[in-house]
Amino acid sequence: MGxxxxxxxxxxxxxxxxEVGRQAVYSLAEELRPEDVTxxxxxxxxxxxxxxxxxxxDNIVITVDGCALSCAQKSVESTGRQVDSAxxxxxxxxxxxxxxxQGVLELGESGFKLAEILAENLNxxxxxIMKKG
Amino acid sequence: MLVEIKKPKKVGIxxxxxxxxxxxxxxxxxxxxxxxxxxxxxxVTICLPLFIAGGQEERGFxxNFPTITVDGCSKRCSQxxxxxxxxxxxxxxxxxxxxxxxxxxxPPSRRTITEKDQAAVDLIAGEIANKVDxxxxxxxxx
Numbered sequence: 002m003g004x005x006x007x008x009x010x011x012x013x014x015x016x017x018x019x020e021v022g023r024q025a026v027y028s029l030a031e032e033l034r035p036e037d038v039t040x041x042x043x044x045x046x047x048x049x050x051x052x053x054x055x056x057x058x059d060n061i062v063i064t065v066d067g068c069a070l071s072c073a074q075k076s077v078e079s080t081g082r083q084v085d086s087a088x089x090x091x092x093x094x095x096x097x098x099x100x101x102x103q104g105v106l107e108l109g110e111s112g113f114k115l116a117e118i119l120a121e122n123l124n125x126x127x128x129x130i131m132k133k134g
Numbered sequence: 135m136l137v138e139i140k141k142p143k144k145v146g147i148x149x150x151x152x153x154x155x156x157x158x159x160x161x162x163x164x165x166x167x168x169x170x171x172x173x174x175x176x177x178v179t180i181c182l183p184l185f186i187a188g189g190q191e192e193r194g195f196x197x198n199f200p201t202i203t204v205d206g207c208s209k210r211c212s213q214x215x216x217x218x219x220x221x222x223x224x225x226x227x228x229x230x231x232x233x234x235x236x237x238x239x240x241p242p243s244r245r246t247i248t249e250k251d252q253a254a255v256d257l258i259a260g261e262i263a264n265k266v267d268x269x270x271x272x273x274x275x276x
Contacts, residue, residue, distance in 0.1 A: 011183065
């Protein structure tokens with residue numbers, strides 16, 4: 002069996018971009034690429050959970066961070082594993098400034114649209130990674 | 135000799151935010167409810183992975199604030215990480231256990247919560263708010 006693509010959103014709860022990333026990853030893993038993509042709790046890496054550590058060690062990893070602090074990327078790297086790709090919600094938002102989320106957890110129509118665009122970007126990234134083999 | 139014991143003014147709430155499970159989504163919604171509605175002036179929050187990604191300020195968070203960790207499952211990632219990287223939390227809540235005690239089912243989806251799941255959010259948020267009051271020595275009720 003081929004490698005899975007593990008897509009990890011940050012756990013951001015202070016700003017809406019954390020929720021945008023989370024929703025985009027759910028769209029990708031549950032609708033767009035359920036066969037190829039999976040996710041796990043980022044916090045499991047913080048407690049050295051063997052199953053979560055093996056998942057990121059043995060598969061391809063993409064992180065999705067809400068802000069420049071890049072918590073998801075740094076959490077993966079703290080396990081000794083470099084990420085294969087790192088995306089940031091803020092970078093997508095800079096190209097779609099009209100899509101400002103309404104609230105931190107209640108994204109509203111514009112926030113969900115932003116999450117959809119991010120999910121499509123992630124889908125393209127998955128294609129690129131899979132083509133490279 | 136009299137020693138003045140200063141009461142803390144704020145409590146830090148640290149949800150696990152577990153992305154993989156429905157109970158993780160509940161930790162987010164319940165923590166935000168406490169921050170935004172129930173105890174807005176008495177609570178702050180921090181993204182758990184900031185203990186790794188952030189600097190000394192974040193790592194010293196639990197030394198400056200009493201904290202309540204809110205975990206979705208019995209792995210207790212938030213509690214263990216907070217203990218390991220900052221300081222021991224004052225209280226630790228495990229959502230799966232709390233729901234079981236009250237015979238409430240977790241939401242069917244991890245993506246969001248519906249009107250039906252509001253009882254679970256209210257229960258967890260109420261539990262957090264009660265613990266905040268205990269720590270601060272308040273008796274606000276509700």
